[in-house]
Amino acid sequence: MPSKPDKAQLQEVIDCARATYINLDEGENASYIPFLARVPRYLCGLSIATLDGDIISAGDTDYRFAIESISKVATLALALEDVGPDAVQKKVGADPTGLPFNSVMALELHNGKPLSPLVNAGAISTVSLVEAADREERWARILLMQRKLTGGDIVLSSEVNGSEQTTNFHNRAISWLLYSAEALYCDPMEACDIYTRQCSTLVDTRDLAVMAATLAGGGVNPLTGEQVLSADRTSPKVLAEMMMEGLYTSSGDWAYSVGLPGKSGVGGGVLAVVPGIMGIAAFSPPLDDAGNSVRGQKMIGKVASALDYNLF
Numbered sequence: 040m041p042s043k044p045d046k047a048q049l050q051e052v053i054d055c056a057r058a059t060y061i062n063l064d065e066g067e068n069a070s071y072i073p074f075l076a077r078v079p080r081y082l083c084g085l086s087i088a089t090l091d092g093d094i095i096s097a098g099d100t101d102y103r104f105a106i107e108s109i110s111k112v113a114t115l116a117l118a119l120e121d122v123g124p125d126a127v128q129k130k131v132g133a134d135p136t137g138l139p140f141n142s143v144m145a146l147e148l149h150n151g152k153p154l155s156p157l158v159n160a161g162a163i164s165t166v167s168l169v170e171a172a173d174r175e176e177r178w179a180r181i182l183l184m185q186r187k188l189t190g191g192d193i194v195l196s197s198e199v200n201g202s203e204q205t206t207n208f209h210n211r212a213i214s215w216l217l218y219s220a221e222a223l224y225c226d227p228m229e230a231c232d233i234y235t236r237q238c239s240t241l242v243d244t245r246d247l248a249v250m251a252a253t254l255a256g257g258g259v260n261p262l263t264g265e266q267v268l269s270a271d272r273t274s275p276k277v278l279a280e281m282m283m284e285g286l287y288t289s290s291g292d293w294a295y296s297v298g299l300p301g302k303s304g305v306g307g308g309v310l311a312v313v314p315g316i317m318g319i320a321a322f323s324p325p326l327d328d329a330g331n332s333v334r335g336q337k338m339i340g341k342v343a344s345a346l347d348y349n350l351f
């Protein structure tokens with residue numbers, strides 16, 4: 040297989056990856072957010088977006104699902120643009136926590152420093168680093184970054200947001216712990232509210248594949264042609280953070296087996312970045328114990344190995 044296969048070859052590869060895993064019936068939908076528990080577990084989609092702007096899809100790729108933790112990538116990119124990589128590393132961090140995505144213990148073990156912008160504590164802290172005069176400007180800038188990275192008309196789902204805002208007690212506690220450790224840079228409940236909203240937008244696999252391709256292309260969105268992120272300052276730092284913590288406690292296994300920067304969300308989405316070549320995104324709701332889509336990880340792994348895209 041050549042390193043830049045044509046569209047027909049890519050279609051064959053993703054059709055094969057989906058067919059291999061569509062009947063893999065392992066894992067459970069996230070149950071702690073009522074909306075997510077109700078999404079049909081059989082849904083399964085896979086998309087590729089190339090740096091030339093081609094999109095190749097298989098399966099349930101028009102189904103719009105909650106972005107959840109994949110939103111952390113967009114907000115991290117925005118904070119890196121706003122305050123720069125040194126401030127993000129100093130105030131939030133760039134190390135894996137080795138603990139679940141919503142861990143309070145990880146904070147306690149490191150004097151309140153979150154370590155990673157891709158776990159809940161670090162993501163809430165990252166929200167607070169975004170430059171904004173008030174709550175609604177903070178939200179508007181984060182939503183705009185999701186739109187610019189995906190090239191899609193991303194909107195907040197009032198249903199998902201309602202489901203999350205009325206059950207996010209753990210994240211509210213994390214926000215106050217961050218505040219007490221002086222690791223939060225706006226009002227704690229504002230940061231938690233905006234973090235919850237950013238997780239509650241709807242995307243499809245096509246949107247996520249374009250987001251991954253934008254990161255693969257040094258911050259240029261292949262659909263819109265816009266330079267969304269500065270190539271040298273932001274994209275490499277986002278990819279480094281994804282490699283360290285993108286799939287939570289499975290990030291090491293993911294690096295070992297797939298070898299690409301990735302990011303998952305409890306809505307069932309997963310994306311992976313092939314630098315200089317493409318973005319790959321998958322969706323299927325049942326999750327493993329770490330909170331990552333079972334079929335999504337397998338399908339992306341199969342595509343990456345078929346195309347020989349393991350970076351290592």
Ligand code: DON
Nearest residue numbers: 107108140238303304305330
């Ligand atoms: O903070 C939460 O609980 C969710 N809104 C997002 C978490 C998430 O997606 C973790 N993922 N794998």
